[in-house]
Amino acid sequence: MTDGCPMCGNRKKLRSPEEKEMLLNRLKRAEGQIRGIENMIENDAYCPDILIQISAVTSALNSFNKELLACHIRTCVANDIREGKDEAIDELTKVLLRLMK
Numbered sequence: 001m002t003d004g005c006p007m008c009g010n011r012k013k014l015r016s017p018e019e020k021e022m023l024l025n026r027l028k029r030a031e032g033q034i035r036g037i038e039n040m041i042e043n044d045a046y047c048p049d050i051l052i053q054i055s056a057v058t059s060a061l062n063s064f065n066k067e068l069l070a071c072h073i074r075t076c077v078a079n080d081i082r083e084g085k086d087e088a089i090d091e092l093t094k095v096l097l098r099l100m101k
Contacts, residue, residue, distance in 0.1 A: 019071060026067065030060040065099065 015023070037053050073092070080088030 013072075013076060015071075023064065023068060023071075026060065026064040030057055030064065033057045033060060069095075069099070 033053060033056055037050060037057065040050050040053060072095075077088045077092050
C-alpha cells in the first residue's frame with residue numbers, strides 16, 4: 001500500500017510484522033558483519049581477510065536487495081498495476097537500471 005506524492009519521494013509502504021522482521025534481521029546481520037570489519041581494522045587484520053569479510057557484507061546486502069525488490073514487485077507494483085497505474089512499470093524499470101550499475 002502506498003500513498004503520498006511519487007514525484008517527491010514521500011511514498012510509504014505498510015509492511016507486515018513478518019516482512020519487517022525478516023528485512024530487519026537481514027540488515028542486522030550485515031551491520032554485525034560491518035562491526036566485525038571495523039574490529040579487524042582496529043586489530044590490524046591481514047588485508048585479504050578483511051576483503052573476504054567485505055565480500056560477505058556485499059553479498060548480505062545484495063540478498064537484502066533481492067528480498068526487498070521481490071516484496072516490492074509482489075505488493076506495490078502489482079497493486080499499482082491492478083489499479084491502472086502503469087507508471088509503476090516505469091518506476092520499477094528505473095529502479096532496476098540503478099540497481100544494475
